[in-house]
Amino acid sequence: MPDRDTPPARPGPVDASGVPRTADVVVVGAGLAGLACARGLMGSGLDVVVLEADDGVGGRVRTDDVDGVLVDRGFQLLNPTYPVLPWFVDVDALRLQALGAGVVVARGDAPTTRTLLADPLRRPDALPGILRSGLLDAGDLLGLLRLVTRALLLPARRLEQAPDTGWHAAFDAAGLDGPLRRHVVEPFLTGTLADAAGTTSRRYVDLLLRSFARAGLGAAPGLPTGGMQAFSDAVAVPLPAGSVRTRARVQSLTPTGDRWAVHGTHAEGDFQLVAATVVVAGEARSAAALLDRPAAPDKGLTTVWHLSDEPLDVGRRGPYLHVDGDRSHLRRHGLVNTVVVNRSAPGYLPTSLHGRSDLVATTVLGTLGDERDAALTQVRAQAARAVGTDAAALGRVVAVHEIPHALPRTVPPLDVRRPVDLTDGRFVVGDHRDTPSIQGALVSGRRGARAVLAHLGLHPAAAGRPGAADRPAPTSTDPEASRAR
Numbered sequence: 001m002p003d004r005d006t007p008p009a010r011p012g013p014v015d016a017s018g019v020p021r022t023a024d025v026v027v028v029g030a031g032l033a034g035l036a037c038a039r040g041l042m043g044s045g046l047d048v049v050v051l052e053a054d055d056g057v058g059g060r061v062r063t064d065d066v067d068g069v070l071v072d073r074g075f076q077l078l079n080p081t082y083p084v085l086p087w088f089v090d091v092d093a094l095r096l097q098a099l100g101a102g103v104v105v106a107r108g109d110a111p112t113t114r115t116l117l118a119d120p121l122r123r124p125d126a127l128p129g130i131l132r133s134g135l136l137d138a139g140d141l142l143g144l145l146r147l148v149t150r151a152l153l154l155p156a157r158r159l160e161q162a163p164d165t166g167w168h169a170a171f172d173a174a175g176l177d178g179p180l181r182r183h184v185v186e187p188f189l190t191g192t193l194a195d196a197a198g199t200t201s202r203r204y205v206d207l208l209l210r211s212f213a214r215a216g217l218g219a220a221p222g223l224p225t226g227g228m229q230a231f232s233d234a235v236a237v238p239l240p241a242g243s244v245r246t247r248a249r250v251q252s253l254t255p256t257g258d259r260w261a262v263h264g265t266h267a268e269g270d271f272q273l274v275a276a277t278v279v280v281a282g283e284a285r286s287a288a289a290l291l292d293r294p295a296a297p298d299k300g301l302t303t304v305w306h307l308s309d310e311p312l313d314v315g316r317r318g319p320y321l322h323v324d325g326d327r328s329h330l331r332r333h334g335l336v337n338t339v340v341v342n343r344s345a346p347g348y349l350p351t352s353l354h355g356r357s358d359l360v361a362t363t364v365l366g367t368l369g370d371e372r373d374a375a376l377t378q379v380r381a382q383a384a385r386a387v388g389t390d391a392a393a394l395g396r397v398v399a400v401h402e403i404p405h406a407l408p409r410t411v412p413p414l415d416v417r418r419p420v421d422l423t424d425g426r427f428v429v430g431d432h433r434d435t436p437s438i439q440g441a442l443v444s445g446r447r448g449a450r451a452v453l454a455h456l457g458l459h460p461a462a463a464g465r466p467g468a469a470d471r472p473a474p475t476s477t478d479p480e481a482s483r484a485r
Contacts, residue, residue, distance in 0.1 A: 013050075013236055013237070013239035013240060013241055013242065013243045013244045014056065014057060014236070014244045014246055015241070015242040015243075015244065015245055015246070016055075016245070016246050016247055016267070017242075017245070017268075018245075018266060018268045018271070019049070019051065019245050019248050019264070019266055019271040019273055020049060020273060021272070021273060021274065022047075022273065022274050022275065023047045023048065023049040023273060023274075023275045024046040024047045024048065024275060024276050024277070024456075025041060025046050025047070025048045025049070025275060025276065025277050025278075025279065025452060026048075026049050026050075026051060026260075026262050026273060026275040026277075026278045026279070027048065027049070027050040027051070027278075027279045027281055028051050028250045028262070028278065028279065028280045028281055028282060028290065029050075029051075029052060029053075029059060029280065029281035029282040029286075029287075029430075030050050030051075030052035030054075030056075030057040030058070030059065030236070030244050030246070030281075031057075031058060031059020031060060031061070031281060031282070031283070031430070031441065032058070032059060032061055032232065032235060032438060032441040032442055032445065033059075033281045033429040033430045033431065033433075033441040033442070033444045033445040033448070034050055034052075034059070034279070034281030034282075034429070034445060035050070035057060035232070035235045035236050035239070035244075035445065036088065036235065036429075036441065036442045036443075036444070036445025036446050036448075036449070037279050037281060037427075037429050037445035037446070037448040037449045037452070038050050038239055038243065038244075038445075038449075039088065039235070039238060039239065039445070039449070040445065040446050040448070040449025040450065041449050041452065041453070042238065042239070042240075044453060044458055045458075046456070046458075048240075048243060049243060049245060049273065049275075050239070050243055050244040050245065051245050051248040051250055051262070051264065051273075052244060052245065052246045052247075052248060053247070053248065053249040053250070054246065054247075055246050055247055056229070056232075056246060057232050057233065057235075057236045057244060057246075058228070058229055058231075058232030058233075059232075059282075059283070060073060060074065060283065060403065060406065061073075061076065061228050061229075061231065061232045061438070062228070062229055062232065063226070063227030063228050063229035063230075064399060066305075066398050066399055067398075068349075068350040068352075068353075069305075069307060069348065069349060069350070069353075069359060069398055070226070070227040070347070070348040070349075071227075071305045071348075071359075071361075071398060071399040071401070072223075072227055072228045072229075072303075072361075072401075073303075073401045073403065074301055074303045074363070074401050074403050074406060075303045075337070075339065075341075075361040075363050076223075076228050076438075077099065077221040077222065077223065078094070078096060078221060078222060078223065078224060078228065078231055078438065079211055079215055079221040079438070079439075080096060080215070080218075080219040080220075080221070080222070081211060081214040081215045081218055081219065082211065082437075082438060082439040082442075083439070084439055084442045084443050084446070085439075085442075087442075087446070088234075088235050088442060089231065089234045089235060090234070093234070094224040094225065094230060094231060094234060095224065095225040096219070096222035096223065096224055096225075097222045097223050097224075097225060097344055097345035097346070097347065098219065098220040098221065098222035098344065099220060099221060099222055099223075099319060099320065099321060099339070099344045100118065100220075100319035100320040100321075100344065101118060101119055101122065101216060101220045102116060102117050102118030102119065102123070102126070102320050103116075103117050103118075103184065103188060103320060103321050103322070103323055104116050104117075104317045104320045104321070104322040104323070104386075104387075105117060105133070105135065105183055105184050105187075105322075105323055105325040106322060106323070106324055106325055106326070106385060106386045106387075106388070107183065107325040107326050108326070109385060114317060114322075114388050115129050115130065115133040115135060115325075116129060116130075116316065116317060116320065117130060117133075117135065117184065118320070119216075123316075125316070134179060135179050135180050135183055135184060135325075136179075136180055137178050137179065137180070139175055139176075139177070139178055140175075140176055140177075140178040140179065140180035140181060141180070142175060143171070143174040143175035143176030143177070143181075144174075144176050144180065144185070146174045146175065146176075147170075147171070147174050147176065147206075147209055148209055148213050150206070151206045151207070151209040151210040151213060152210060152213050152214075154206075156207065156210070159203060159206040159207060159210070160203055160207070160414075160416050160417075162202075162203060162206070164201050164202060164203050164412035164413040164414055165201075165202050165412050166197075166198050166199040166200065166201070166202065166411075166412060167189070167193070167195075167198050167199075167200050167201070167202050167205040168197075168198025168199075169198070169202070170202035170205065171185075171198075182327065183325035183326075183327070184323065184325065186198075186327070186329070187323040187324055187325065187327060187329050187336065187337075188321075188323050188337070189205070189208075190329045190336050190365070191323070191329070191336030191337040191363055192208065193205070193208075193407070194299040194300070194301050194336075194365060194406060194407045195299065195409075196329050196330055196334075196365060199409075199411055199412075200409075200410050200411065201410045201411060201412045201413070201414035202412065203412070203413075203414045203416065204410045204414055204416070204435050204436070207416075207435060208437075211439075222344065222345070223341070223344065223345040223348070225345075225347045226347065227347075227348065235442075245266075247266060247267050248264055248265075248266045248271070249264050249265050249266075250262055250263070250264040250290065251263050251264045251265065252264075252290070253278055253280075253290060253291075253426065255424075256274060258276075258425070259274050259275060259276055259425070260274070260275055260276075260277070260278045260425055260426065261273070261274050262274070262275060262278060276425065276456065277425050277426070277427065277452055277455060277456065278425065278426050278427070279426075279427040279428070279429060279448055279452060280426065280427070280428045280429075281428075281429050281430055281445065281448075282430065283298070283405050283408075283430060283431075283432070284296040284298050284405065284408045284430065284432035285298065285405050286405075287428055287430060287432070291422070291426065291428060296408050296409070296432050297408070297409040298404075298405045298406070298407060298408045298409060298432075299365075299366075299406060299407050299408075299409060300365070300366045300367045300402070300403060300404040300405065300406055301336075301363055301364070301365065301366070301403050301406040301407070302333075302363065302364050302365075302366065302367055302368055302375075302379075302400065302401065302402045302403065303361055303362065303363045303400075303401045303403075304361075304362050304363075304364075304376065304379045304380075304383070304397060304399075304400050304401075305359065305360070305361050305362075305397065305398045305399040305400070305401075306359070306360045306362070306380065306383065306394040306395055306396065306397055306398070307357055307358075307359055307360075307395050307396055307398045308357050308358045308359075308360070308393055308394055308395040309357065309393075309395045309396075310356065310357070310393075311355065311356065311357070311358055312340060312358045312360075312387060312389050312393060312394075313388070313389060314340055314343070314358075314387050314388065314389070317387070317388070318340050318343030318344075319340075319343045319344045320339070321337050321338075321339050322337060322338045322339060322386040322387055323335075323336070323337050323386070324382065324385075324386055328382055329365065332366070333364045333365070333366065333368065333371070333375045333378050333379065334364060334365065334382070335362060335363070335364055335379070335382040335383065335386060336363050336364060336365060337362075337363050338360060338361065338362040338363070338382075338383045338386045338387060339360070339361055340358050340359070340360050340387060341359045341360070341361050342354075342357075342358060342359045343358070357395070359398075360383055360387065360394055362379050362380075362382070362383040362386075364379055364382075367402040367403075367404050368400070368402055376397065376400070380394055407431075407436040408430075408431060408432035408436050410435065410436055416434055416435055416440075417434070417447075418432075418433045418434070419433075420433055420444065420447050420448045420451050421451040421455065425455070427448050427451055427452055427455075428448075429444045429445045429447070429448035430444055431444060433447075434447075
């Protein structure tokens, strides 16, 4: 047993037994969108079954335990300022372990060329390095201020409906085109968007800037105690016992009268489940294949996890995200970010390794492909350079997560309310129907639940508060929160 205090490994509703023969609603996929949809149908009186091919809930938001070391499937953070979160989880109960509010920018090979850009009011010791860095100039700061002020002051709906373009073009227009952009903002956002070309919709980037700015004014993004899996489990916990069936891989959907037959395989053999409605909640490509529709384009990311044999000499830089100011994100397998995870989230290591090892997560664009060995060597070298250590000091590789379909592409003009009702008893939810984020996945699932209830002639208010029996409505008067946006 790992020597750490963690939440239960498996939530109550998960059941690995066989698949029932009938249901009112089948949700295909127990990722965040599928769980949110199922939560939105609670209290409606419908018999809802969630089918998941994997051995647990969360989809792309999962955590593996490798000999007591927690590694998320791709580096992720939970932003506690997402407006939709209070509908689904008690954020305080997740015991978020916040990353430092700032970023370390590595340029050149000498440790002295690593600059900590942090709020000087919180970290006054960072101010001399910031002033010497040459990263800040008046034009850049004014341009960034224009972008952030716009994102904060305009209502979310105005941002979503504004004229759209790629985010690089939007930054050009704002006058953010100097060293701060080239060496800090572009590398940082490339990791968030999986987009080095700058073609992602500025509507989505505006919403991101809004989210980052609010986090800067309040609680910082972080990692739940127990890993990101703890968050997915928390979303699933209120579902009725046995409503999520794992290791149940859906292979096809066929119409049968006014209902749908769901065919697939399970550990106990093939199954067929007949339901009035089906909600497909997988990532964009798997959903498109099941629905026999064109697949939305997406983007890949790879995260490599290293475990050092002794503590790294990272000093005050330890709790912060590191980016490469020399713009390696523009190269194949170039680093987009790296972080010494346990310096912010010590729970990712068992207590027996506290003070003895460091866990480093490094993310690059795309997948490694046939160049895996050479790419891993390159990732190690880049990660070591970013944190200011020798490559050998990073230790062994404990996990490599290649995620070819990590994020859907969001090119302009972006519609953040893509339809979820296919008008034939089938529905589709996921971050590809909204925005490519935890917020977008949960909002999409909530919209899907309301559409299902409307299709079945039930009052959509039943989906107004997922888990209403166990969670009060948000008290925020922010219209963005009230719209779950």
